[in-house]
Amino acid sequence: MFQIDDCVIYNAMGVYKVVDIRREQDISGSETQYYILKPVYGNNLTIKTPVDNNKTLMRKVLSKEEVLSLIESMHEQETIWIDNDRQRKEMFKAVLKTGDSRNWVKLIKTIHMKEQEKKAIGKKLTKADEEIMKIAEKNLYEEFAVALSIPPEEVSSYIMELVS
Incomplete structure (x- = not known):
């Protein structure tokens, strides 16, 4: 279970902070415990999700040590390209x-x-590849920013410094 002030990755939508945990009646009238989440960066979308929701991915943000280890291993990461655009x-x-x-x-x-x-x-990437890369970078850079206590826009240069 997460605590108030924990930063979490919510459903591949970015980094959110648990701002409250409260009990409320759900649509069937029974008491349910909910996390109230606010984005750490960007929009003002507040999310209310049941604590016991198993359908939505929610995990704690990586620690600074885990982020640094992941950055160090980036050059070893395999690539996963598929030639068929749809696939x-x-x-x-x-x-x-x-x-x-x-x-x-x-x-x-x-x-x-x-x-x-x-x-x-x-040549250029397809629009779909560009959009997916933007989403992946946004999510990863937000997570790294929280763990490293730097702004998301500085994450890319931070990574480049470490790996070069």
Whole structure:
């Protein structure tokens, strides 16, 4: 169970802070305990989700040590490119939904490497690949920002400094 002030990844939507835990009647009239979540960055979307909700991914943000370890292992991460656009889009969406930072790193690395290949021959990524990379980067950078106590917009340069 999460506590008030815990930062969590909520359903691959980014980093949210548990601002309250309260008991309320649900639509069937029974008492249910809910987490009240507010985004750490960006929009003002407040989320109320049952504490015992098993359908939605919710996990604690990685620790600073876990983030640093993941950054160190980035060069070892395999890529997961699929040539078929439709199959790739579906697989990439599934990877996003896992809520797993290691998978997000693989996804970003894969798309970034393909982007570099395409640039070298004067081409661009598909719109779908660009959008998926933006979502993966947003989620990963927000999580890393919380763990490292830096703004999300500084995460990319922080990573580049560590890996170079």
